[in-house]
Amino acid sequence: MEPGYRGLGRCACCFWLAVAFDVVGLLVLLAGVFVSVFFYDLLIYAGAIVIFLSLIWWVFWYSGNIEVPPAELEDDVGLLKKQQRGLSGAVRRLSSRVSSGIRTSLRRNGASRTERAAGGGPPQQVAVSMATMTPQGDTPHGAVPAAAGCDVEMPRTTTESSPT
Structure with a gap:
């Protein structure tokens, strides 16, 4: 024989926690509305948050009382x-x-499609050559004149980067 659950059902603890959260949240919220203190907004927000958190306990209580036949x-x-071993x-x-x-x-097949969409195998590296260029011929009026004997030439460098 199954135990008979009356009134609150199987999850009475969740029910009472939900009620307690609702009562405390409502008291804090009403204190923020009607009591003249400088932190009334904190009380209003805190009360609303506690009432919102009571929904967790209500969901636990409700889902704990759902009865599904075996x-x-x-x-x-x-x-x-045994009856469904036939066609169904x-x-x-x-x-x-x-x-x-x-x-x-x-x-x-998911990995091979992804590789094909990306363009094949691993990404290739591209070499980029960089060099310093010195101006030839006339310089514009706004240019800074070169200091005497300060012709410094930078060595050629190579930087590798992947194509994007």
């Missing part, structure tokens, strides 16, 4: 009933084989 649970965990059992097995085949095919 006959319905048996089908959800993959146990086939065969359809269920065929459906699970097709869906698992598609799932494994997508997992197996």
Whole structure:
């Protein structure tokens, strides 16, 4: 015989926590509204947050009291009933084989498609040559004149970067 749950159901603790959060949140909120203190806005926000957190306990209480007959649970965990071993059992097995085949095919081919979309193998490196250029001929009026004997030439450098 199943135990008879009356009144609050199986999760009485969650129910009383939800009620306590609601009462405390409401008292704090009302204190922020009606009491003349300089931190009234803190009380209003804190009360609203505590009332919002009470929703967690209400959801726990409600979901803990949902009753599902064992006959319905048996089908959800993959146990086939004796009456369904005929045509419906065969359809269920065929459906699970097709869906698992598609799932494994997508997992197996997912990496190769990604590599093809990226343009093949690993990214190639590109060498870029940099050199310092000295002006030839006339210089514009706004240019800074070169100091006497300060012709310094920079060595050629190479920088590698990947194409983007």
